Amino acid sequence: MQSNKYNDLLDRLENEELEVELGAEVYQQLLAIYLYQNKLANAKLLWMRIPDKLKEDKELLHLNQLNVALQNNNFAEFFQKIRYDWSECVKPAMEDLLVKQREDLLTLAGNAYVSIYQNNLLKMAQMTEDELKNAASALDWTRELNGDDVIWLPKAKETPPTGGNDDQLLKLTEFVTFLEN
Amino acid sequence: MGSALENFVNQVRTMSASGSFRELADDLPESVSLLARNWSILDNVLETLDVQQHTLGVLYVLLAKLHSAATANPEPVQIIQLMRDFVQRNNVEQLRFAICAFYETCHLFTDYLVQKNLSILGIKIMARAVDQIRQMDTQLTPIHADLCLLSLKAKNFNLVLAYLDTDITDISTAAAECKTQQQQQSQHTDANNDAKYFLLFYYYGGMIYTAVKNYDRALYFFEVCITTPAMAMSHIMLEAYKKFLMVSLIVEGNVSGSERVSFVQTNLYLSCLYLQIAFIPKNTQVIGRFMKPMASHYHDLVSVYANSSSEELRILILKYSEAFTRDSNMGLAKQVATSLYKRNIKRLTKTFLTLSLSDVASRVQLSGAAEAERYILNMIKSGEIYASINQKDGMVLFKDDPEKYNSPDMFLNVQTNITQVLDLVKQINKMEEEIILNPMYVKKALGSQDDDLTSQHPKTYSGDPTD
Numbered sequence: 111m112q113s114n115k116y117n118d119l120l121d122r123l124e125n126e127e128l129e130v131e132l133g134a135e136v137y138q139q140l141l142a143i144y145l146y147q148n149k150l151a152n153a154k155l156l157w158m159r160i161p162d163k164l165k166e167d168k169e170l171l172h173l174n175q176l177n178v179a180l181q182n183n184n185f186a187e188f189f190q191k192i193r194y195d196w197s198e199c200v201k202p203a204m205e206d207l208l209v210k211q212r213e214d215l216l217t218l219a220g221n222a223y224v225s226i227y228q229n230n231l232l233k234m235a236q237m238t239e240d241e242l243k244n245a246a247s248a249l250d251w252t253r254e255l256n257g258d259d260v261i262w263l264p265k266a267k268e269t270p271p272t273g274g275n276d277d278q279l280l281k282l283t284e285f286v287t288f289l290e291n
Numbered sequence: 292m293g294s295a296l297e298n299f300v301n302q303v304r305t306m307s308a309s310g311s312f313r314e315l316a317d318d319l320p321e322s323v324s325l326l327a328r329n330w331s332i333l334d335n336v337l338e339t340l341d342v343q344q345h346t347l348g349v350l351y352v353l354l355a356k357l358h359s360a361a362t363a364n365p366e367p368v369q370i371i372q373l374m375r376d377f378v379q380r381n382n383v384e385q386l387r388f389a390i391c392a393f394y395e396t397c398h399l400f401t402d403y404l405v406q407k408n409l410s411i412l413g414i415k416i417m418a419r420a421v422d423q424i425r426q427m428d429t430q431l432t433p434i435h436a437d438l439c440l441l442s443l444k445a446k447n448f449n450l451v452l453a454y455l456d457t458d459i460t461d462i463s464t465a466a467a468e469c470k471t472q473q474q475q476q477s478q479h480t481d482a483n484n485d486a487k488y489f490l491l492f493y494y495y496g497g498m499i500y501t502a503v504k505n506y507d508r509a510l511y512f513f514e515v516c517i518t519t520p521a522m523a524m525s526h527i528m529l530e531a532y533k534k535f536l537m538v539s540l541i542v543e544g545n546v547s548g549s550e551r552v553s554f555v556q557t558n559l560y561l562s563c564l565y566l567q568i569a570f571i572p573k574n575t576q577v578i579g580r581f582m583k584p585m586a587s588h589y590h591d592l593v594s595v596y597a598n599s600s601s602e603e604l605r606i607l608i609l610k611y612s613e614a615f616t617r618d619s620n621m622g623l624a625k626q627v628a629t630s631l632y633k634r635n636i637k638r639l640t641k642t643f644l645t646l647s648l649s650d651v652a653s654r655v656q657l658s659g660a661a662e663a664e665r666y667i668l669n670m671i672k673s674g675e676i677y678a679s680i681n682q683k684d685g686m687v688l689f690k691d692d693p694e695k696y697n698s699p700d701m702f703l704n705v706q707t708n709i710t711q712v713l714d715l716v717k718q719i720n721k722m723e724e725e726i727i728l729n730p731m732y733v734k735k736a737l738g739s740q741d742d743d744l745t746s747q748h749p750k751t752y753s754g755d756p757t758d
């Protein structure tokens with residue numbers, strides 16, 4: 111549901127782009143939505159087709175830096191750059207993006223690390239120690255001390271098992287009948 | 292001068308009114324040169340015609356306008372507006388009588404926009420044109436290629452992807468259309484252009500998919516392009532072949548890029564053998580004889596890739612960078628290099644359960660543990676490998692794919708795949724039926740049988756009743 115939030119706006123803007131010349135603001139919005147929806151290839155192409163004279167727009171430049179950071183999976187850079195005084199038209203998208211990326215990063219860390227130094231994680235996520243502590247305890251991670259360094263032992267998120275439903279059973283029955291005939 | 296144009300207008304009006312569109316379509320090609328000569332007053336002509344009622348007349352005026360664009364130098368905005376108006380309001384039934392002219396108009400319009408650097412404004416118009424003229428959603432028309440070209444030039448693929456995602460089951464060619472319309476095609480279209488637009492569609496399509504990083508589909512498009520039966524090599528095929536080699540390394544890098552390539556080549560040889568038996572032009576020799584020598588850099592790349600040495604690959608790419616840049620394939624070459632690192636890491640997962648990060652780095656020739664960690668993290672993120680990193684000991688643990696094939700998501704996945712396959716079976720059955728019922732095919736199939744039989748029993752079938 112969440113990622114559909116901007117779809118209507120996106121459709122409208124994409125349509126607009128095919129018919130008239132756009133100003134910097136529309137490009138900002140488009141770029142921000144692409145970033146939020148994680149359509150990095152689209153964002154890259156959009157940047158490539160933005161007319162040169164608009165590329166000097168500060169906010170567009172900044173958005174593109176975010177895109178480059180995301181493409182390279184450079185988390186530290188991304189979280190640094192997203193701290194910016196965004197204008198009204200992209201602000202909501204940027205706030206959502208920040209929340210989403212934080213969440214994704216922590217899920218990723220949960221999946222990819224058995225143990226990770228707090229320093230590294232702080233650097234990646236650009237969070238303060240307290241923020242991290244709260245987020246980590248919400249995820250049920252454990253803390254360990256190794257000399258002076260703090261090490262986090264993340265826990266992989268378990269996806270809740272969802273049982274089959276009638277609809278699926280129906281489909282299965284259909285296949286079986288198909289195979290039998 | 293004026294009276295000739297008046298005649299033209301009168302002809303269009305009376306014949307359109309009486310509904311004799313076929314005759315009108317047959318006559319109109321002769322007036323193109325007349326119209327083009329009078330480019331300066333074509334706007335007046337347009338005013339006397341109505342797009343809806345006199346679609347054919349307007350079409351030819353547009354054609355003439357585009358033909359004379361070089362000399363007349365009209366306002367781009369005006370041309371675009373005219374085309375937009377035309378595709379929105381024309382009468383498709385009338386248009387069908389002059390499909391060739393319509394295709395030509397679209398091609399010229401596309402060229403014009405590309406020249407004026409206004410491609411983005413034409414995407415919608417061409418998409419609308421495709422919608423109008425194709426008889427079903429899965430039909431390929433020559434103007435598909437124009438749509439792709441405009442999208443590529445404008446770097447805007449939102450609209451075109453829907454057209455590329457539909458699998459093609461039928462092809463509308465200018466040659467076939469002209470034949471049914473019994474037009475004099477010599478002055479209009481060259482039959483060779485059909486092949487050109489077919490190849491271009493798949494070449495551009497492949498490029499578009501590469502740009503949006505849908506490499507599987509891109510590979511498929513390039514494959515169609517290079518496996519098209521042909522007597523001679525087209526440069527479109529050559530370029531597609533180069534890109535095909537690179538994309539196949541990126542896609543199949545994790546399995547075995549070079550295997551895939553040689554697999555396709557053997558496949559080609561086999562299909563050629565088969566095709567020769569079926570009396571269809573010899574094809575793959577084209578690849579072996581013409582394309583391979585002309586794409587030697589790319590073949591070197593494939594063979595070095597197979598050695599799994601990132602260092603060697605890097606040196607080779609550097610060595611050939613000029614050639615790759617000339618072909619605009621440098622970006623792909625860099626991605627090939629990255630894919631080799633990934634492939635090598637992936638191979639480690641098959642041998643080791645745990646490995647220190649610095650070991651990973653030295654085995655895949657990365658600069659250090661930190662870089663290795665970065666690669667592994669990215670690969671975990673994109674789901675290419677399953678592993679967990681232990682920063683405390685500097686080790687990485689490789690795991691098996693946790694998919695147990697018992698989740699609803701997987702079920703949905705399987706389900707969509709089954710539906711696709713079932714649809715495909717239906718489609719193949721339908722097409723086979725069409726071929727079996729095709730009189731030409733029946734005649735030929737029976738004919739060859741006749742030959743066999745006549746040689747054995749000369750008098751059994753003395754005459755074919757259909758002859």
